[in-house]
Amino acid sequence: MRLTPEAIQTITQAAQARWGDGACVRLFGSRLDDAAKGGDIDLHIIVPAKLDNPLWESAQFAAYLQRQLEGRKVDVRLLEFGQEQTSIDRVALAVGVLISTHATQSLVERTQALL
DSSP states (O other): OOOOHHHHHHHHHHHHHHHOTTOEEEEESGGGOTTOOOOOEEEEEEESSOOSOHHHHHHHHHHHHHHHTTTOOEEEEEEETTOOOOHHHHHHHHHOEEOOSSSOHHHHHHHHHTO
């Protein structure tokens, strides 16, 4: 996984501050390949509550992280718990690596049950 411990901490702390301890953050995409070079940071975040405007929140969060991570491009897919999954959700849930350290165990277990 090509993400520094500092970047992981920045991402997980920002997700926790924005959506609370229940946010499940996964890294997926090219950053999982240690042999690859470059690439953006693809994040899949399951949030424990309904969002008023998930696309707007996703864009705001990605922009915030890009500033915090020295301009590195960040793509964020938000999935409200219980929301119908798209193909990108299924891929991220199947191959993504859980990087959030604050997600509650019950939410992680319920997320695994979605697979």
